[in-house]
Amino acid sequence: MAQLHIERLPGPGQPDSPTPPAIPWYRSRRLQVFAVVSGIVLTVGLLIVFLRPPIYEASASLLTTPLPDADQTETIVDPQHVAIQRVLLTGQPLLVETLNRLEWQGLVPEGVTPADLKAMLSVEPVPDTNLVKLRAEGADRDLLAPLVNTWIDVYMETRAREIQATTGATLDALRRQLATLEGKIIAKREALDRFRRQYDIASLERSENAVLARLKGLTKSLNEASEAEVNAKARLDAIREAIERGKPVVPDxxxxxxxxxxxxxxxxxxxLTELEQRFTPDYIRLNPAYSKVPRQLREVEAKIAALVGRGRRIVLAQAEQDYASARQAVLEIKRQLQEHKKLATEFSNRFAEHEALVKELEQMEETQRELQDRITRLEVKQMEKYPQVEVVERAYRPQYPIRPHYWRDAGLVALGALGTGLLAVWLLEYLTHRERGLPETKLTLAGVHV
Structure with missing residues (x-):
C-alpha cells in the first residue's frame, strides 16, 4: 500500500533542515541485537552442556577358546563362536540374575529393570581374535565395575550349571567310580607286594625266581655230580686194572x-749185560770197579719198587676217595633236590596264586583305563559344546569420564552463539532495508512535498 509522506521543502532562499547527530557503535541497534541473541544462545547452550552428567565406562575382557582339531597346533579364530557368546551374555536370564545380585548387594537403586542394564551393557568382539570386550557405561562410576564383574560371574556360573546339567553328573559319577577303583588298585598292589615278599617271588617269570632257580641249579649240579661220579668210578677201575697188570702207577x-x-x-x-758178555760172573764179582754195577742196579730197582708200591697205594687211595666224594656229592644233591622239590611244589602253588592276583590287578587296571577313556571322551564332547572361557581382565573403577567433552562442546556452543547473533543481525538489517525500500507517492504543491 502506498504511503503518503508530506514534507515541507525549503523555499527559495531558505536554508536546508539540520542533519540528525551520529549514534556511537557500542549503542547501535545491531550490537544490541547481536549481544542479546548471542548471550541468550550462549547461556542456554552452556547450561545444557555443563548440566549433563558425566558418563563413565568400565570394561573387562573374556577369551573364548573353541576346541581345535587333533592335528591343529594353533588356536583358530572362530567368529561364530564369539557371536554365540555375545548372544548368551546379553540374554534376559543372565541380566535378571545379574540385577538380582546387585540388588542383594545394595548397589543399584529401586526401579532399575533388566532393560536398563541392557542399555548400559555392551559386548564387542575384538577383530581377528577370540577376545570379547564387555563394557558398561553410566553416570554412577561406583556401580560400573561391580556391574561388569557380577555380570561375568553370573555368566561363568550359569555356564558351569549348564555344563553340570548336561555332562557334569555323568562325569562326576565316572570320576567317583575311578577314584574308588584307584583305591582298590592301590590296595591290590600293596597286597601283591606283601605276597611277593612273603613267598620270595622276585620276578613275574617263573624260572627267574629263587626257588625255581635253585631247583634248576640243583638239577644241573646233580647232572654234573653224576658225571663226576662216573668219571671217578672209571678212573678207579682203570687204576685197579693197571695195578693188576703190574703197571707202575704213581702220582703225577x-x-x-x-x-x-x-x-x-x-x-x-x-x-751189566755188556760186562757179562765180556767177563765171567766171578771176575765181575771180584773186580771192585765192575762189582758195583749189579749192586747199583739192585739199589735202583729197590727204589723203583718202593716208589711204585707207595705210588700205587697213594693213587688208589686218592681214586677211591675221589669216587667216594663224588658218590657222596650225588647222594647229597639228590637229598637236597628231593627236599627242594617240595618247596618248588609249594612255590608253584603260590606262584599260581600270584599269577591270579596279577591277573586281577591287570583287569582292574584295564577297567581303570576304560573309565579314563570314557571321562576323556566326555570332557572332549563337553569342550566341543562348551568351549573354554577365560577371564583375561576384570573391570576396575573408572577414574575419568569418557563423555561428554565439556570444553569442546562449550566451544561449539560459543561458535553457535556467535553464528546465531550474526544471523540475527543480518535478519534485522534485511527486514529494515525492506521497509525502507517501499514505494512512496510524492506531491509538490506550493513548496509542500507530498
Whole structure:
C-alpha cells in the first residue's frame, strides 16, 4: 500500500533542515541485537552442556577358546563362536540374575529393570581374535565395575550349571567310580607286594625266581655230580686194572722221579749185560770197579719198587676217595633236590596264586583305563559344546569420564552463539532495508512535498 509522506521543502532562499547527530557503535541497534541473541544462545547452550552428567565406562575382557582339531597346533579364530557368546551374555536370564545380585548387594537403586542394564551393557568382539570386550557405561562410576564383574560371574556360573546339567553328573559319577577303583588298585598292589615278599617271588617269570632257580641249579649240579661220579668210578677201575697188570702207577708228582730211576736202571742193565758178555760172573764179582754195577742196579730197582708200591697205594687211595666224594656229592644233591622239590611244589602253588592276583590287578587296571577313556571322551564332547572361557581382565573403577567433552562442546556452543547473533543481525538489517525500500507517492504543491 502506498504511503503518503508530506514534507515541507525549503523555499527559495531558505536554508536546508539540520542533519540528525551520529549514534556511537557500542549503542547501535545491531550490537544490541547481536549481544542479546548471542548471550541468550550462549547461556542456554552452556547450561545444557555443563548440566549433563558425566558418563563413565568400565570394561573387562573374556577369551573364548573353541576346541581345535587333533592335528591343529594353533588356536583358530572362530567368529561364530564369539557371536554365540555375545548372544548368551546379553540374554534376559543372565541380566535378571545379574540385577538380582546387585540388588542383594545394595548397589543399584529401586526401579532399575533388566532393560536398563541392557542399555548400559555392551559386548564387542575384538577383530581377528577370540577376545570379547564387555563394557558398561553410566553416570554412577561406583556401580560400573561391580556391574561388569557380577555380570561375568553370573555368566561363568550359569555356564558351569549348564555344563553340570548336561555332562557334569555323568562325569562326576565316572570320576567317583575311578577314584574308588584307584583305591582298590592301590590296595591290590600293596597286597601283591606283601605276597611277593612273603613267598620270595622276585620276578613275574617263573624260572627267574629263587626257588625255581635253585631247583634248576640243583638239577644241573646233580647232572654234573653224576658225571663226576662216573668219571671217578672209571678212573678207579682203570687204576685197579693197571695195578693188576703190574703197571707202575704213581702220582703225577712222582712220575718224573720214576722216569729218572727207570732210565738209570736201564742204563745199569745195559752196562751189566755188556760186562757179562765180556767177563765171567766171578771176575765181575771180584773186580771192585765192575762189582758195583749189579749192586747199583739192585739199589735202583729197590727204589723203583718202593716208589711204585707207595705210588700205587697213594693213587688208589686218592681214586677211591675221589669216587667216594663224588658218590657222596650225588647222594647229597639228590637229598637236597628231593627236599627242594617240595618247596618248588609249594612255590608253584603260590606262584599260581600270584599269577591270579596279577591277573586281577591287570583287569582292574584295564577297567581303570576304560573309565579314563570314557571321562576323556566326555570332557572332549563337553569342550566341543562348551568351549573354554577365560577371564583375561576384570573391570576396575573408572577414574575419568569418557563423555561428554565439556570444553569442546562449550566451544561449539560459543561458535553457535556467535553464528546465531550474526544471523540475527543480518535478519534485522534485511527486514529494515525492506521497509525502507517501499514505494512512496510524492506531491509538490506550493513548496509542500507530498
Amino acid at each position: 708228582e712222582d712220575k718224573r722221579v720214576l722216569a729218572v730211576l727207570e732210565e738209570r736202571a736201564q742204563a745199569l742193565r745195559e752196562r
